Amino acid sequence: MKTITIKQIKCFENEDLAGDDEIRLEIRADGNTTDTLHNEDFNDGETWTLNKSYNFTNHIQFKMMEGDWPDPDDHLGTHIINSNTSLINAAVSFTKDDADYELLFDLIVQNTTTPAETTDPLTGSITIRQFFSRIGKGIIPQAEYDNYIEDNRLYRIGNEVISLRDTFQRHSSQDGNKSNTKWVRNWIQTHCNYRSPDTYIGDKPEVSSAVSIFFTGKNWKTVKNEKSVQISGFQDYSRVTYTDNPFTHETRDWNWDVIPDPQFMYLLGEGYKGKGSGTNRIPVIHNEWETGSFPLQWRPFWGEYLTFWGRHIWDVGHAPTVTEIHPAHTIIREHTSAAPIGTNRVVVPINEAYIGMGLSGGYPGHSGDRWDAEFGGVPDDVWGDTTDCWSTNLKKHPVKFKFYPPVKRPNNNATLKFNIKLCQHILVNNNNELDDFLELTQNDNPAYGGEDLAFRDWNTTSGFSRENTSNEFKPSFTLKEGPDGMQSYYDVVIDLSEMSKIPVGYHAIIQCGWNTTANTTLQKYEVTFKTIKALSTDEWYDDWHLYYGVNGLWSAWWTDDFVEEGDTYTHNKKFSFWTVDDMPIVIRDTGIEWDGTDYANEKLDTIDLILKGADHFNSLRSKAATDDHLTILSDTSNIIEFRVKGKGGDTSHQWKIKIEKK
Structure with missing residues (x-):
């Protein structure tokens, strides 16, 4: 029945x-x-x-x-x-x-079977494992993370054990009471289109026909309310989209998928995205932030560890309906490197975090409730389409996270150290300037005369000055001990609540590591993106917006002229970075051929190159022997130069790249 x-x-x-x-x-x-x-x-x-x-x-x-x-x-x-x-x-x-x-x-x-491990029944029963994972697999073991991420992982981080209590506390801090089974039922009804336990057979239940008609109306519906939620996990892919409709977007979105940590699994809805197959299927949550409100330096890179905050929504503009963080307002990107923060400036392995906080998350529309919650209403002198902004009062959202070193403690005498490499912010003095800033984040072409970079590049934000942050508002570090009583990690806090003006952007780069080198192998590299050649283009409008980088470091190229087939452009953009032990070198790019509007653009093909460590040169040589998209041009013990073509996409390009051991 x-x-x-x-x-x-x-x-x-x-x-x-x-x-x-x-x-x-x-x-x-x-x-x-x-x-x-x-x-x-x-x-x-x-x-x-x-x-x-x-x-x-x-x-x-x-x-x-x-x-x-x-x-x-x-x-x-x-x-x-x-x-x-x-x-x-x-x-x-x-x-x-x-x-x-x-x-x-x-x-x-009505169910006819009752699983042995149950909580309060909604229809029949729901198992604890199903409740916490949403996919019938329970908390994902570290081995499955490793199996999927493999050489996409750019660093190792001290593992924090996630207990059932930790998970309840995380849910409680973001959604409310967890002390009774009535709340379990309420959570299921609020966050997902619930499936009865007997449908959890195998790795993933089949999507029912009703899911495709699950929601209608505007493209984004909040899961519960406009309150920001936090999520952490490993970064999967990161790219600029080429399919946004200009009638629902001021600028194109930047999309990134994250494999969430276990205590954040509850944020996934039934129609979650997944990677892999069979018993190795890994859940993924999709996330977006408009490029006009999202500086290049904050954008995730493949294999990093991310912590971010934003609007938890159902994306009902696509089938199947899934949950997203869209848009975000604060993001922390962590990856491994090395720096001279050891005793007597000895170079040691470090965990490096790029922190970005932005007042404007983009323009999802119908966000009056957001202005009410964050600023008590739309401020005077903010008017027109800038009122559609999903705004965040950064003074009301202190950042708190655990900052681990990248390697185990070398010995009992080792101490943990931190360094603030950069800390800057952008302020506006009044609501008129706030409106001007929001107008800037809506500019749709970053290439036009260089004037519309807007908020896409922290270092060249048009019309607004970056200020060095005073000690009062820099990240604070509190050293914490692990279960063994030894130094383990830092609690990091950023609190802007006492700033006298309106912060619209905040950017910091912080580092932590042990004061001694430990038993690790460090190698410094310099990768130079020398030239790019257009192999094929669209025949109507050939303006390229391209983002490229290596191991968490980004650069961008926004042309303001037509790119023709056969054209070669010189970049000579250098990236210097360290690898630790067997870390890979990951070289990626993502881009579009812009057609003059934010609609119906062509997708550039993609460079996707992972060189396994510790012998990265031999990895490159092995790939070149079997991949016709990769050609080695010169090869010595310390310098290797090669040509690599993109794959997929609607247009085609190739890079000439040099890697040098320093």
Whole structure:
């Protein structure tokens, strides 16, 4: 037996300019006429609360008609629900021409089996493992992280043990009470389209037909509210998108996928993205931040460890519907390097963190509630489309995170040290300047005369000065001990609450490591991106926006002229970095061929090169022997120069690159 409860119908828009359309909902259970519901006066923005339940065995049909007298009734759509899976807060939409209605319902499928390990039942029972992982696998073992990430991992970090208590505390700090089973039920209903436990067979349950019609309306719906949530995990991919619609985006998004740490797994919805296959399938959460509000120096790089905060939403503009952090406002990128912070400036392995905080997360629209929550309303002198900004009052969001060294403690006499390599911020004096800054983040072409770089590059932000941050507002470090009573990590805090003006951006680079070299192998490299050649282009508008880098270090090239096939451009951009032990060298780029608007651009093919350590040169030689996209041009013991072509995409390019051991 299945029970469906129709909770409410929402009218987003009807066909009658004067309103008062008549709605008729016909309900047939297992092919039999069951009920007909009428509403004779339904206007835009109204909600019709029903709370009526119906039982059925195989399927139930909903047919909606709209009356617009004196015209004949319009058939807005028919939906048949036959799922064998329980669905909570599911929705179907009825749309035709200008009409747009949404029906919200719960479907309860009675279970015949009861798993041994259970909490409070919603339908049958839900296992603890299913509750915490959302994918029927439980907390992901470190071996599975290693198996998937492999040589994409740019560093090693001291592992923090995640206990059940830690997970409850994390949930509680972000979502509320965890002390009773009623909350478990509420969490499931709030965060995901719930599946009953008997559907968790194998690695991942099949997506039901109802999921594809799960939400309708605007492209982003908050999961719970406008409150920022935190998430941490390993970085998977990072790229600029080429498919954004200019009617819903001020600038293109930057997209990045993260493999979340176990205590953040609850933020994933049922339709989570995944990598791998079989028993090695790894859950991934997708995240976005508009490029006009997101400096290059903050953008994630493959294999880093990330901690970030932002708006937890359902992306209902794509199928299947999944949860995202979109947009973010604060991001911390951690990767391994080396620096002279040891005793007597000895070079030691370090964990280096790039921290970025931005008032503007982008322009998802319908964000008036965000202004209310962050600033008590839209400030005077902020007007027009800048009011659509998803704004964050950085004074109200202190940053707190655990900052681990990259290697184990070398000996009992070793002490942990930190260094603040850079700390700057950008302030505006008043609301007029705030509006000017938000206008800047909406500029759609970063290449035009160099004037529209806007907030895409921290070092060249147009029209606003970067200030060195005073000690009061720099990151603070508190040394913490592990279970063995030995130094283990730093608690890092950034608190801008007492700043006298309005912070719109904050950027810091911090480092930590042991005061001695430990039993590690350090190697310094210099990678030079020498030239780039266009192998093929679109024939209409050939303006390239390209981002490229190595091991967490980024650069960008935004042309303001046409790129023609066969053109070669000289860059000679140098990146200096360290590897530790068998760390890889990861060389990546991502870009688009811009067509003059933020719509229907071509995707540039991608350089994706991972050279395994510790012998990176031999790794490159081995790849070149079997990969026709890779050609070695010169080769010595300390310098190797090669040509590498992109793969995939709609256009084609190749780099000439030199790697030198220093």
